[in-house]
Amino acid sequence: MSKKLTGKIQTVLGPIEGEELGLTLPHEHLLLDLSVRFKLTDQSMTSRIMAQKKVSLEMAGWLRFHLFENVDNLMLDDEEMTIKEAALFKNAGGNSIVDVTNWGIGQDPRGLARIARATGLNIIMGTGYYTIDSGCTAELKARSEDEIFEEIVRDVNEGTDGIRPGIIGEIGADSWPLAAEEVKSLRASARAQRATGASINIHPGRLEESPLEILKILAKSGADLSRVVMSHQDRTAYSFESMVEQAKTGCYLEFDCFGMEGYYPRRYGVFDVPNDAGRVNYIIRLIDKGYPEQILISTDMAMKTKLVTYGGPGYAHIPDNVIPLMSAKGMSEDVINTITRENPKRMLTFVSA
Numbered sequence: 001m002s003k004k005l006t007g008k009i010q011t012v013l014g015p016i017e018g019e020e021l022g023l024t025l026p027h028e029h030l031l032l033d034l035s036v037r038f039k040l041t042d043q044s045m046t047s048r049i050m051a052q053k054k055v056s057l058e059m060a061g062w063l064r065f066h067l068f069e070n071v072d073n074l075m076l077d078d079e080e081m082t083i084k085e086a087a088l089f090k091n092a093g094g095n096s097i098v099d100v101t102n103w104g105i106g107q108d109p110r111g112l113a114r115i116a117r118a119t120g121l122n123i124i125m126g127t128g129y130y131t132i133d134s135g136c137t138a139e140l141k142a143r144s145e146d147e148i149f150e151e152i153v154r155d156v157n158e159g160t161d162g163i164r165p166g167i168i169g170e171i172g173a174d175s176w177p178l179a180a181e182e183v184k185s186l187r188a189s190a191r192a193q194r195a196t197g198a199s200i201n202i203h204p205g206r207l208e209e210s211p212l213e214i215l216k217i218l219a220k221s222g223a224d225l226s227r228v229v230m231s232h233q234d235r236t237a238y239s240f241e242s243m244v245e246q247a248k249t250g251c252y253l254e255f256d257c258f259g260m261e262g263y264y265p266r267r268y269g270v271f272d273v274p275n276d277a278g279r280v281n282y283i284i285r286l287i288d289k290g291y292p293e294q295i296l297i298s299t300d301m302a303m304k305t306k307l308v309t310y311g312g313p314g315y316a317h318i319p320d321n322v323i324p325l326m327s328a329k330g331m332s333e334d335v336i337n338t339i340t341r342e343n344p345k346r347m348l349t350f351v352s353a
């Protein structure tokens with residue numbers, strides 16, 4: 001890694017100082033192909049017809065409870081719409097968005113650079129491999145750990161047309177038991193963290209044991225766990241005890257499904273997924289335990305139904321709705337700033353490799 005990156009944050013338009021980051025969404029998608037998550041719940045003609053319809057406001061009620069049963073819903077494929085949607089966050093006082101779309105789900109360096117120029121937002125891009133059941137399946141199976149490590153390091157240092165990632169992730173570790181290919185990817189990512197000074201964002205599985213097992217693998221591979229983000233704390237509702245055990249390792253706990261309400265993921269089992277008030281309540285309990293500097297919040301914009309255009313809360317949901325809720329529930333301005341500004345700045349700033 002170039003020493004010029006130490007102490008800076010790498011955006012798709014080049015390095016910036018930490019003070020320029022401001023209010024940050026640390027886990028989002030601006031351009032994305034998540035069609036790997038598409039699955040019919042039954043084989044009826046009704047389901048097949050709904051699966052192929054273009055997303056519309058008329059479908060919003062149905063889609064709220066069938067997020068993964070419509071192909072178009074899983075595609076963020078309209079750059080002009082994304083620019084308009086992201087601008088709403090900018091207008092609400094936002095400064096920076098981390099797009100953790102990586103290999104297997106449509107990493108688009110040139111597209112992100114265009115969006116950054118059009119909106120004036122700082123956009124930080126992710127790198128590395130998504131899950132074994134995504135568009136990178138063949139590559140994950142074919143590559144050795146050394147090859148994956150070299151690919152990630154090369155991407156961070158050289159990028160595409162000089163457009164470079166600023167974080168490793170979201171690294172897929174969704175299988176259980178963990179697939180050998182995903183373990184290989186985790187180990188390579190830990191090595192790439194040490195070689196580049198970047199942080200790692202992890203996409204864990206939905207079982208209670210998954211995050212802690214992943215953290216053990218990363219630690220054994222030499223990762224700095226204080227620079228690891230364990231995503232999706234709130235999409236499976238891990239127990240509070242599990243959250244505390246993760247926090248004890250020093251990693252960041254990311255509540256990145258704000259705005260997702262009415263979601264009952266029966267395809268993965270039955271989980272009591274919290275609403276936004278429940279998410280804030282978990283965070284307050286973690287703060288009371290002494291972990292305010294390890295908490296991140298975002299909306300994981302990964303489907304059309306979450307966009308304002310289709311009746312969703314949009315990228316501005318955190319400043320428009322969540323921060324006021326946090327304040328109303330008694331969270332101080334200093335703690336809110338720690339979670340929404342200081343923690344992302346510390347996490348995204350490159351350290352000496």
